[in-house]
Amino acid sequence: GAVVSQHPSRVICKSGTSVKIECRSLDFQATTMFWYRQFPKKSLMLMATSNEGSKATYEQGVEKDKFLINHASLTLSTLTVTSAHPEDSSFYICSAPEGVIRNTEAFFGQGTRLTVV
């Protein structure tokens, strides 16, 4: 089964509202989690690195005030899309690769399809 659980899998929100996406590591602790974004027909792009107990590290071009990341425990990272706009509509996916045997699957969450209307 999956070792990383992401919730919700699908969300539709109105422009201007905020949406929180959760990423949980099951049965193991993750001091580092990663958030990726995938626009339609594009590949996955790393948005930010979530660090337990410290600030997230954002990739160039990703607005830290818009995409708030909180990694308050060793098993949970949250991504909050604030003041969402239609252009934020995308597929968001987290990963927690620490301590996971590399030749096995499932250190990605199931992904969240965000649609902003």
Add this chain to the structure above:
Amino acid sequence: GQNIDQPTEMTATEGAIVQINCTYQTSGFNGLFWYQQHAGEAPTFLSYNVLDGLEEKGRFSSFLSRSKGYSYLLLKELQMKDSASYLCAVENSGYALNFGKGTSLLVTP
């Protein structure tokens, strides 16, 4: 810098063999992954290579040459359900993945 190249699209016939190539130039290397992704779904792990050579797993095989910065994914006995996007990804020393743009494979009858 990070640069991962793979063909954009490929077409192959059911029952045939197809090879999807991936070349990479990255600042750090902790292994190379291949993922399959169907539209609207999360990527599904196919293979992981960290040492040179061929890894075989059923109908799928993956090859790595670190000195050449080159990998390929080999799919045998193609089935219609293999139509999907195939992503090559390199893991850097910090565990983050850098993805290629993906190869869209179409399997035809």
